[in-house]
Amino acid sequence: MNGAVEAANKNIKKILRKMIDKQRGWHEMLSYALLGYRTTVRTSTGATPYLLVYGTEAVVPAEVEIPSLRIIQEAELSNAEWVSKRIDQLALIDQKRMVAVCHGQLYRQRMTRAFHKRVRARNFEVVLSGGALVLSEMDSAVWPKPINSDAVKRYYA
Template sequence: MIKSSNGDTPFSLTYGTEAVIPAEIGMPTFRTAEVNVAENDEALEINLELLEEKREQAAIREAKSKRQMEKYYNTKVRNASFKPGDLVYRSNEASRVEDTGKLGPKWEGPYEVTEALGKGSYKLKDRNGRELPRTWNVCNLKKCYIHKV
């Protein structure tokens, strides 16, 4: 099968030519019936000489495809970051408290961000001023839009 990311088959990138499947050998097709062995050997040698260039072109096409996919997915990402002093809610699923059922609250809090540790991790403290025992990732936090009292 042709890979959509680079436009070639893995077999052709390895051996420099397309494979002839056993079904094509058993029944006559244009590809197998009109073969001149001498010209075929010359064409195979030329394909082998151009194989490295073909691999480089496939690598360029694959990198371009990956950049396009990355650009598409990154447009959908919603960046969130918090500063010390911001109020946030934390996910009930992430905090591993007892299950409140499907009608229970999904978020608990608010908590105050005390420290931003980098790469999306934060230290939190509750309303009583007690520091929570572990760090929390940004994917488990949600901005709280109430004012401090």
């Protein structure tokens, strides 16, 4: 989860850099940057964060000034109709979230396949007992001392 927060923060910083001049006044533009981030479709899920939280797309300020068809339609509903429509929308949230989860899983599978295409597995030859390894450089120069295998991290090149 921490990686997702770091990625979100990095993207918000990118948005802010495009909106401000020389890092001044970033706090005044933060709410707009967050609105942009929350209403932009993520490649990994195929949906906006706002849609996944609330089950409907955000009403952007322009739609308030110049009402969109969606706003006009909702404004003309009676209370009972609006409640009924809202319940239907809430019922769809779980479906939309499930679609986003599936989309995310397919995205991760594509990324994993792309990664594995570039990876070559290296097999170690067992020479010493007890988990010790003899390491060598790329030019076949052997290290003078063996090393405990617990101290070695698997690396793919």
